[in-house]
Amino acid sequence: MVYGALDIGGTKIAGALVDAEGHVVARAQRPTPARESAEVLMAAVAAVLDELATRPEWASLSCLGIGSAGPVDTFAGTVSPVNIPAWRSFPLVERVRSHPAVPDGIEPVLVGDAVAMTAAEHWIGAAKDTANALCMVVSTGVGGGLVLGGSVHAGRTGNAGHIGHITVDQHGPLCPCGARGCVERYASGTAIAAHALESGWTPPAGLPATAREVAASARAGDPRALAAFDRAGRALAAAIAATAALVELDLVVVGGGVSQTGDLLFAPLRHHLKAYAALDFTRDLPVVPAGLALDAGLIGAAAAGVAASELSRAGAGTRGRTAT
Numbered sequence: 001m002v003y004g005a006l007d008i009g010g011t012k013i014a015g016a017l018v019d020a021e022g023h024v025v026a027r028a029q030r031p032t033p034a035r036e037s038a039e040v041l042m043a044a045v046a047a048v049l050d051e052l053a054t055r056p057e058w059a060s061l062s063c064l065g066i067g068s069a070g071p072v073d074t075f076a077g078t079v080s081p082v083n084i085p086a087w088r089s090f091p092l093v094e095r096v097r098s099h100p101a102v103p104d105g106i107e108p109v110l111v112g113d114a115v116a117m118t119a120a121e122h123w124i125g126a127a128k129d130t131a132n133a134l135c136m137v138v139s140t141g142v143g144g145g146l147v148l149g150g151s152v153h154a155g156r157t158g159n160a161g162h163i164g165h166i167t168v169d170q171h172g173p174l175c176p177c178g179a180r181g182c183v184e185r186y187a188s189g190t191a192i193a194a195h196a197l198e199s200g201w202t203p204p205a206g207l208p209a210t211a212r213e214v215a216a217s218a219r220a221g222d223p224r225a226l227a228a229f230d231r232a233g234r235a236l237a238a239a240i241a242a243t244a245a246l247v248e249l250d251l252v253v254v255g256g257g258v259s260q261t262g263d264l265l266f267a268p269l270r271h272h273l274k275a276y277a278a279l280d281f282t283r284d285l286p287v288v289p290a291g292l293a294l295d296a297g298l299i300g301a302a303a304a305g306v307a308a309s310e311l312s313r314a315g316a317g318t319r320g321r322t323a324t
């Protein structure tokens, strides 16, 4: 038995067949024609499915999960990825379901990319065997997902755990989402670089002003670069403490490009968390790096597909599934 997975991102459309242990046994990939029409984009998805369908394992396909850059509406089965302008409320689930290579009876399951990452970490990564976890992706933006009571909690439209848009400063800067002082305005790679620049930091000659360069300067002891990471860690800590107070977490997992800077982010995060997570039941919350890197999106999409098909077999309703 294999699980099918699609991972829709702004730069690539990836597909995989994943075995019952979470190993990728076959993969296919196309560049995302992000500036093209909705149908050209769909043709790239179809090409990935067609290539996977040539594999002998395809005959034992038991489910198909789709992880996509957000926003997604898993209830409606639609995607509107910020970086893919031609897809707005695009009915991806219906289009994948009706693709000729997809066997009858396979009901595609859509999740957002942060929820997919959460499902992957819960299945075989750092949150394995953890009942209550917050998994975060700190990258160009800040995303997240929740494991509650031993299963991924995606919410009705698949957006639960959206920690990047929790307000941590009521009077903070406006966020593109419409709110103020969102975590993402402090902790994303973009925000870290912007804050460093505002405080007078400049990237080495010829290099771009990115979080990667800020990290290099921080490692060399530049106080402005260190301050930008401290500010990011503080915002993340406040949001994590709030989440812990709401749902009682056992573990926090942090992945994504910015988390690759290691202690530059984790040290201030853990330091500030001590101050913000002050209630007994929120104290000493472990914060660990993600266990999966490159394939988390695909493995998580497969995991979401498995979870939904098991729920459906158990007659436990349609949580995490799309409307049928």
Ligand SMILES: [Zn+2]
Pocket: 164, 165, 166, 175, 176, 177, 178, 179, 180, 182, 184
């Ligand atoms: Zn926001």
